[in-house]
Amino acid sequence: MNLPCPRPHSRLLRPWIALLCVPLLGAGSMATADVVAPHETRWPQPARQTSWPMAVQTAPNFNAPSATHCMRPARMVEVPGGQSAPRAVDEAAPPVGMPRRDRAGDALFEKGARLESRKEIASGSAAPTPAPAPSAPAASAFADERAHGADSKPERQRQEEVVTAGMVDDNANFSDYLQFLRKYAQVPHRERNVRERYLLEVRTPAGIAVPDAEIALRADNGAAMWARTDSAGRAWIHPLAFDPQGSARYQVAARKNGREATAVLARGQKSAVELTLDAPPSPPRAQLDLVFLVDATGSMGDEIGKLRASLRSIADEVARLPSRPDLCFGLVAYRDRGDAFLLRRYDLSNDLAGFQSALDALRADGGGDYPEAMNEAFHDTLHNIDWRGPGATRLVVLLADAPPHLDYGGPQYDEDMMAALGKGIKVFSVGASGLRRQGEYVQRQIAQYTGGSFVFLTYQDARNPASGPGRETVHDVRNYSVQTLDKLIVKLVSDELAKLPAGNG
Template structure:
């Protein structure tokens, strides 16, 4: 009887426990099972979705493709070229094939000579001006005039000297878009042998849903600034990393460590070096000297880059900008591997317009980050910004802080170059973009810091110290080499 009672009680307890478990299981919201997939199949996208598309172009073997962004202001349209100029002003890409189909001369934006003619149209007499119905002069692009005086520049790495950078931010009171970077953590993504994995996709998400994205640099590293994207100041963050179909997660806890190490169970594979190098250039009237120097030094830059030990597959792009009411607002030339054609486009670029000091840098950065055909995995992506004025913060369109965050998510490092005359606000904003994306702040130097006409030297008006000086072209090549040297070698 005693045994029977025990069996009965045990049976009742089991039924209660099973019932309880069933009730609990019914109350839990379980995730939908993922469909079966091969181990190396592409991992599903991480949600929530970022405000940018991942770089995915497979090549840059194209001719010059040009796109213009309109400022929305009306402009006179020449009678003979009306349809084509309207296409040029539309926010879409005009290709060389469009020019071949056109019954009239090619659109101004698609032809280097025409672009130069357009930028100089204010100096033309009335009968020759395209704004009075006659066709523009289509002279071939002239090579840039050679100026033997070198351009010298210094450079600071605000991530390496972070405390000095924070002190600079504290003492520099200028209008800017605030992103708090005081609390930061170094992310290191490595393979099974502890070697850095380049261009790995990373999502950092708090419990309240605040999320940011980044891609590791050529050495498998990147910076995470929680307060720049999470107004809730969460304590814990999920760090999700994926590459080549592999996915893993880690936890970032504030104040615990200064670095987060994530390991992917795959070997770092050597691959041919690929470099996407885009120049983002202020083309207003005060930038004439800097543009001429870039024209004359481009060939030496590309030649030296091609001779680097990694022998990178090089693509070049250009985004030029002015301001509202100028001959053009933002004009971009997509990435191409045709160096000679790119040199022709650059030669055709003339400085003009401007007026007030702020320029359309916000809109141009948005164009460079989101509309240039950046190549996909295993690519080193560098954006060289050359400007002597800050952006307009009052236009209400794209804002540089949003797009510097998108640049980090796409794996684009911004190397900002402060040209002569750059004021404190411009310096502050350029250094913001460079620091956040892991880039560098570069500044021109002179024999007399207050007089750019004094010639090359070591002096600068910028709030920097402990810097070395090189010619600008050598400095650009040095930065490219430092990035490419981090890549795995075959």
């Protein structure tokens, strides 16, 4: 049976209408790629399918990563927690991602989210030469702030020398993950139905994985979603997360480097959706964008200290991996409204020395109530970092001991985890000591949906972080191994790069 084919009234609509009108294929069928000139392809646009509290209806921002390099200083951009003006901001740059709203805090966030270096990169004026170290004011900005507010979360003894951690992959143990979601469904969170999932794989005619291929799904009712394949050329698709009505079938399209392939996903099918894309070979050297997204409130001193001390080891070990990746590091530190800053961002940079200086100056302070500004910081990380374009591996390490504020008008983590999948950004969520069940729930949602893993710190006595490193945890996990946190992060990065096809993995 064929889908009904309306007569196109515009030449620009014909390729997408043709995609909607292809004959239905059998479950798990193989689709052959056709050569499609980029200017002839009409990619579906995001629908207005979600809303932010006290804000206009909107949809996640799926604009594709497009930066060509990260050869820039590790320069800081700040969004204040109060009412003062943002620092290092290009007022001429257009706002990215967030609509304007009436609430003062939301307007301030939008203003601060304009990245000064974005204009430079877009114009191509930035020369691809090694970047100098950041200036002293930028590197010392963290240390200059005054103490602001007292964090009500439990104080913990610093364990800067050794921090141990375990890890669970909720996609590999999906039935256990669904059981976890049902068990703790009463905790405050943003609901996205993931109980149905389907594997989508994109390969060349020779069977080689196609990483970072763009994916679009569209239902008969117009609901749509976007994704990018991971290093293994795969993506997990959850139709009910974007189409609560549960359409019977979805048109699937994959594209990369001007090539495109189509197929059909039928609800209930058991086999993977496979698309064949005659994509050109990947670059010989892997490109890795690695951003640390860190809760910098008062109770996070021990984890920040460990990360600060371990970054050089992490960078050196990643650089020595067999793939010899082209590395870029970024940092987004956040606190909460009313603190000295809401968030501070260092864009992706290959200037490791400058980035190390910025991280060395990071101090934990502020906080006040238990939830923090994770929503705003996660949104900023996805949309205001200059992630590199096609072919890059993009990873976020989220280190936090508290959930986001769900009562603020502004970006929400569930919308942005969908945007992360569309941008090909995988999140490894790290639950620090003191993280309660709500925070665990949210962090596991983000990691599972983006294809990442949930990491959690472990101790000799699970309920006493001062007991020192060990194997115990208060989190609802099982069948996990334990390593030091830095070695575990390196392993996660190494495993991701190892999935790349020969030539750049």
